[in-house]
Amino acid sequence: MLDGNHAAAEGVRLSRAQVIAAYPITPQSPVTEKLSEFVEGRELEAQYIAVESEHSALAVCTSASTVGARTFTATSSHGLAYMHEMLHWAAGARLPVVLACVNRAIGAPWNVLNDQQDSISQRDTGWIQIYARNNQEILDSIIQAYKIAESVYVPVMVCYDGYVLSHTEMPVDVPPQEAVDRFLPRYKPHTILDPANPKNYNLVTLANPRINAEGVLCHGYMELRYLLQEALQNSRDTIVKVGREFGEVFDRSYANMFWEDRLDDADIVIVAMGSLAMEAIVAADMLREGGHKVGVLGLRVFRPFPKADVAKTLEKSRLIVVFDKNISYGLEGATCSEIKSALYGSSARAVIRNFVVGLGGRDVKAREMVDAVNKSLLSVNDGDLNREYPEWICAI
Amino acid sequence: MPSEGDYAMKSTAVNMTEKEYLLPGNRTCPGCALSLAYRYILKALEGQVIATVPASCLTVLHGMYPVTSVTVPCVNTPFATTAASATGLVAGLKALGKEGLTVLAIAGDGGTHDIGIQALSAAAERQTDFLYICYDNEGYMNTGNQRSGSTPLGAISGTTPILGKQQNQKDIAAIMEAHCIPYVATVDASYPLDLYEKVRKAKTIRGTRFIHVFTPCPPGWSFPFNNTISIGKLAVETGWVILYEVEDGVFRLSEGSESVARRGNLKPLREYLVEQGRFKNITEEQIEALQHWVNARWKRCLDRAANS
Numbered sequence: 001m002l003d004g005n006h007a008a009a010e011g012v013r014l015s016r017a018q019v020i021a022a023y024p025i026t027p028q029s030p031v032t033e034k035l036s037e038f039v040e041g042r043e044l045e046a047q048y049i050a051v052e053s054e055h056s057a058l059a060v061c062t063s064a065s066t067v068g069a070r071t072f073t074a075t076s077s078h079g080l081a082y083m084h085e086m087l088h089w090a091a092g093a094r095l096p097v098v099l100a101c102v103n104r105a106i107g108a109p110w111n112v113l114n115d116q117q118d119s120i121s122q123r124d125t126g127w128i129q130i131y132a133r134n135n136q137e138i139l140d141s142i143i144q145a146y147k148i149a150e151s152v153y154v155p156v157m158v159c160y161d162g163y164v165l166s167h168t169e170m171p172v173d174v175p176p177q178e179a180v181d182r183f184l185p186r187y188k189p190h191t192i193l194d195p196a197n198p199k200n201y202n203l204v205t206l207a208n209p210r211i212n213a214e215g216v217l218c219h220g221y222m223e224l225r226y227l228l229q230e231a232l233q234n235s236r237d238t239i240v241k242v243g244r245e246f247g248e249v250f251d252r253s254y255a256n257m258f259w260e261d262r263l264d265d266a267d268i269v270i271v272a273m274g275s276l277a278m279e280a281i282v283a284a285d286m287l288r289e290g291g292h293k294v295g296v297l298g299l300r301v302f303r304p305f306p307k308a309d310v311a312k313t314l315e316k317s318r319l320i321v322v323f324d325k326n327i328s329y330g331l332e333g334a335t336c337s338e339i340k341s342a343l344y345g346s347s348a349r350a351v352i353r354n355f356v357v358g359l360g361g362r363d364v365k366a367r368e369m370v371d372a373v374n375k376s377l378l379s380v381n382d383g384d385l386n387r388e389y390p391e392w393i394c395a396i
Numbered sequence: 397m398p399s400e401g402d403y404a405m406k407s408t409a410v411n412m413t414e415k416e417y418l419l420p421g422n423r424t425c426p427g428c429a430l431s432l433a434y435r436y437i438l439k440a441l442e443g444q445v446i447a448t449v450p451a452s453c454l455t456v457l458h459g460m461y462p463v464t465s466v467t468v469p470c471v472n473t474p475f476a477t478t479a480a481s482a483t484g485l486v487a488g489l490k491a492l493g494k495e496g497l498t499v500l501a502i503a504g505d506g507g508t509h510d511i512g513i514q515a516l517s518a519a520a521e522r523q524t525d526f527l528y529i530c531y532d533n534e535g536y537m538n539t540g541n542q543r544s545g546s547t548p549l550g551a552i553s554g555t556t557p558i559l560g561k562q563q564n565q566k567d568i569a570a571i572m573e574a575h576c577i578p579y580v581a582t583v584d585a586s587y588p589l590d591l592y593e594k595v596r597k598a599k600t601i602r603g604t605r606f607i608h609v610f611t612p613c614p615p616g617w618s619f620p621f622n623n624t625i626s627i628g629k630l631a632v633e634t635g636w637v638i639l640y641e642v643e644d645g646v647f648r649l650s651e652g653s654e655s656v657a658r659r660g661n662l663k664p665l666r667e668y669l670v671e672q673g674r675f676k677n678i679t680e681e682q683i684e685a686l687q688h689w690v691n692a693r694w695k696r697c698l699d700r701a702a703n704s
Contacts, residue, residue, distance in 0.1 A: 018491035019484065047487035052518030056480035059473060059515070063448060063484030066471050069491045071484075085474050193446050193469040193485070195497065202472035205461040212462035 002172040004165035007135040008074065008100045008158070009034035010172075011142030013044045014180040017072040017098075018187075021049040021060035025079040026112045027162040028102040032074060054079035058086035058097070065095040066201055068192040070146065073097070076162060077104035077118045084122065087155075091126025091228060093202055096149030096156075096187070098142060099127075103274065103325075104162040105360040113361020114162040116274060120302075120326040120334045122157070126228050128235055129302040131274040132160040133259065135170045137300075140252060143184055147242045150187050152235045154228070161275040161325075163361065175250055183249045232304045239301055257306035259298035260313065262288075266295030267318040268373065269350075273299040273335055276323055276357075276364060283369035294373065299335060307342040314343060317350040319380050321373050324390070325358045332356075332390040340386075351380050354390035368393050407593050413439050422457045422465035427621025429585035429611035429628060430531050431457060436588045437502070437529060437609075438468060440595035445498045446489075448473050448481040450512065452504040453538045454531070476511045478503040479519035482526040498599050499526040505546035506536045509568050520575040520604040527598050527605045530568060533613035541616040549686055550669075550678035553616075560677050564689060572606040573642050579605040580642040585612070586628025587652050590639060594650075597641075610637045618673025627671055635662040635694040640701075647700040657698060665690050 002010065008031050012020070020039070022032040038044040047064075051057045054075050061071035075083060080101055090097050101119045105111040119129060128148060132138040138160045145156035160166065193199065208220040219227070240255050247253025261281050263269065268287070272280040277298025287294040297313060314320060324333020331337060336354035343350070353376040358364040372393065417438035424431040430453055438445070447470040449455055455472060459465050473481035482501035489497060503512055508530040516528060535553050536542040542554040543561050546568065550560045573580045579601045583591040591609065598605040612628050614621040631637040632652045639650035649657060656662060665687045669675040 019487045021484070021487070045491075047491050049483055049487055049522070051480060051483070052514060055476060056483070056515045056518065059477035059480035060484035060487060063471055063473065063481040064488030064491070065484075067446070067485055067488035067492065067494070069488035071488075086477070089474055193471055195443055195445065195469055198467050198469040200458055200461075200464040200466065200470045200472070203458060203461040203464060204455060210460070210462060216462075218462035 001169040002135055002174070003030070003167055003169045004135045004138050004160050005030040005102065005167070006034055007139040007172045008142060008160070009038065010174050011139040012072050013038050014175065014177060015143050015146045015184055016044070016070065017046055018069040019047045019049070019061065019064035019071045020073065021051050021057040021071070022073050022075070023051050023054045023057050023079060025054070025076050027104060027166045028074050028076040028079070028100070030166070031100060031102070054082045055086055058083045058090060058099070061097045062086065062090050062093060062095050065097055066093070066193050068187065068189045070187040071097050072099070074100035074102065076102040077106045080118045080122060081106060084125070087122055087125035087127060090155045094153040094228070096146070096153055098145045098149055099155065099157045100142065101157050101159045102162045102166045103159055111360040114164050114325070115359045115361070116159070116325040117327070117359070119157060119159045123303055123334065126154065126232070127303065128154050128156040128232065128239070130156065130158050131300060131302060132158065132165065133275055133277050133298060135165055135172045136252070138165065139172055139174065140246060140250070140254065143180055144242050144246050144254060146187070147184050148235065148239055151238050151242070152231050154231050154235055159274065164275045179249055183246060236304050236306060254300070257301045257309050259300055261296035261298065263295035263297065263313060266293050267316065268292055268294045268377070269297055269314060269317045269320050270294065270369065270373065271297045271299065271320060271322040271335060271339055273302065274325070276325060279364055279366055280323065280369060282366035283373065286366060286370045287373055302335070305338050305342070310339060310342040311346040311348070314339070314350065315346055315348050317348065319376055320350045320352045321376050322352065322354045323357050323364070323369065323372070324354060327356050327359070327390070336390065349385070351376065351385050353379065353387065356390050356392045362394065364393070407589050407596070409589070412592060413442060415439070415443070417443055417467050419465045419467065423459060424453065424457045425615050425621070427614040427624040428453070429613065429624050430454065430533065432588065433531060433585040433591060433609045433611055436592045437595050438466070440592045441498050441500065441599060443468060444496060445500050446470070446485050447500040447502060448478060448485060450478045450503050450507040451475045451538070452507050453533070454502060454504070456538060475507055477515055478507055478512050479516040479524070479528060482528065483519050483522070483524045486525050501526055501528040503530060504538070505530060505532040505534060505568070506544045509545035509566055517575065520572060520577050520606070523577070523603045525602055525604070527595070527607070529607045529609060531609045531611045532568070533611045533616060534565065535613070535616050537613050537616040550682040551674045552677060553674070558677070560675070560682070569606070569608045575604070577604040577606060578602070578644055582608045582610070582637065582639055584610040584628050584632055584637050584639060584652065586625045587632070587639065590650055590652060594641065616674070619671055623671065627668070630663070630668045630671065632656065633663045634665045634668040635690045636665060636668055638694065638697050640697060647704045649697065649701045653697070657701070662690070662694060
């Protein structure tokens with residue numbers, strides 16, 4: 001039995017991270033404590049740097065990565081926000097850093113409990129984002145994250161819900177080190193900082209391509225940004241391939257971008273991400289008892305967003321109900337926007353409803369999800385496909 | 397304490413390495429003291445270095461992709477992160493078992509006194525094994541000369557445009573000394589041999605080493621670019637800059653300032669101030685306050701030198 005934070009730390013240990021830098025924040029702190037225990041107890045040969053801020057934590061990781069070390073950091077909420085500049089930097093510099101984000105609400109006002117506003121706010125920083133539904137997925141995703149990041153040179157954020165997973169014990173299979181070593185080879189960077197072959201990284205780069213000292217035309221800033229976008233677009237195949245390989249070694253396959261529960265015959269689909277996708281399965285059970293053909297699409301990878309896969313899977317739905325533990329203020333929940341965007345131009349004619357739930361640790365009950373679906377079903381008969389703004393499950 | 401013999405081989409223009417690590421034709425302004433200082437810093441480190449640089453004039457010196465004027469490996473890093481970035485380099489090299497390289501963190505006064513001080517203070521407290529050099533041109537010169545924590549009282553800058561700055565600068569070397577690190581030194585780009593020797597010494601010491609380099613800035617301070625060296629020397633002769641080392645807590649005046657001490661008197665600070673357009677609106681009261689501050693600091697240093 002491991003709680004989510006312990007599962008994350010085990011994943012980092014098994015991945016043989018070489019430089020770990022972190023700053024404590026609730027509910028992430030036990031990850032850093034467990035990792036420092038591994039390092040001091042010589043269970044993990046790594047440099048553990050107890051930095052003075054999250055901004056520095058990620059700066060330590062990015063520079064350690066430029067000399068060829070495998071790096072890890074973990075944070076939550078305000079810590080992730082404080083890292084924002086460095087999140088852009090890590091992705092822009094194409095460094096395969098892995099970060100665990102223990103999802104927590106962000107202030108003001110203060111709140112230490114779970115929602116996904118923190119990582120969703122960082123979606124445009126160029127990181128791959130993977131969300132775990134349970135503690136086994138946390139451990140497995142971290143190991144996969146290194147293989148993905150080091151293949152495509154894009155940093156990976158593994159997100160899991162604070163308290164709901166981070167402080168809740170569940171059965172977790174901790175694979176043997178030899179098996180992980182077989183799956184995840186040592187990091188061999190394509191280029192490192194080395195006086196034997198001096199290079200300058202992250203120099204001022206003009207918008208247009210520019211000729212180097214040998215007369216070769218080199219990329220401008222715009223081309224570098226294109227390549228980052230291309231890397232994320234193409235990373236879908238790597239993510240699925242790595243997930244399949246993981247299944248071959250450990251008998252737990254992740255050859256998908258999202259989890260499907262009873263979607264084959266479903267005309268009503270609940271969409272949720274993280275641990276909420278497990279609660280959605282309970283809600284689907286209840287709705288099926290009432291005679292509805294309900295399935296669940298549990299988003300696993302939020303960036304790159306699996307537009308084509310989602311469109312294909314949801315094409316025949318009559319009703320899609322998206323639950324978001326985040327809000328893009330002035331619009332709607334972020335995953336709902338992505339689902340709508342994925343369906344544009346497809347043959348889908350589904351009614352889409354969005355519910356904002358669970359902010360700041362507000363409990364989300366399966367019963368409430370059932371009620372939300374039943375309420376949404378009423379609009380199917382009205383032919384009212386879209387609403388301007390989401391509905392909230394709260395007291396207002 | 398190292399014995400006299402350790403440094404008997406004094407560096408001179410003759411025995412200094414001929415190899416250049418900073419190529420000619422970089423993008424700094426004419427008369428840039430940073431460009432001079434960096435040349436000797438890199439010579440002293442003899443190429444066995446990985447540097448990290450935040451947003452600053454040094455970024456400009458390093459050039460624009462895909463061309464650089466520097467032949468040592470370097471990672472540019474966000475403004476606040478110089479010392480954290482250097483920490484990452486040190487940790488990464490250690491994790492990979494690579495030895496024999498100096499990690500050089502080098503930032504301006506904005507990047508050191510202001511936005512970078514949190515990361516620097518923490519790295520020094522962790523006794524991270526790197527050499528941190530602050531080149532101090534007393535303002536945000538790369539962004540066009542705005543006031544920093546190192547801009548002197550009375551100096552006009554982009555953000556103190558009429559009245560001049562109303563506060564004293566902070567003494568960053570003293571702040572760093574308070575971190576109980578093994579080596580703190582001050583140097584002035586007009587004294588390149590002193591600079592060269594101190595960097596060479598710093599490179600042999602383990603733990604956090606801090607060197608403060610005074611780098612006059614012709615456009616920012618409004619003086620003709622052929623006066624960089626004389627302004628730097630006047631700074632020492634007036635006591636505005638005091639050249640010293642603190643090695644394992646033991647204070648020692650360095651030759652430039654020691655010879656001023658031997659002569660027995662500082663030149664009046666006014667002689668230094670009138671050479672620079674940035675002090676054109678300074679008041680008599682401010683000059684008096686600055687002179688008082690310089691005198692007090694000078695006396696403190698002489699007392700320390702006599703007692704150590």
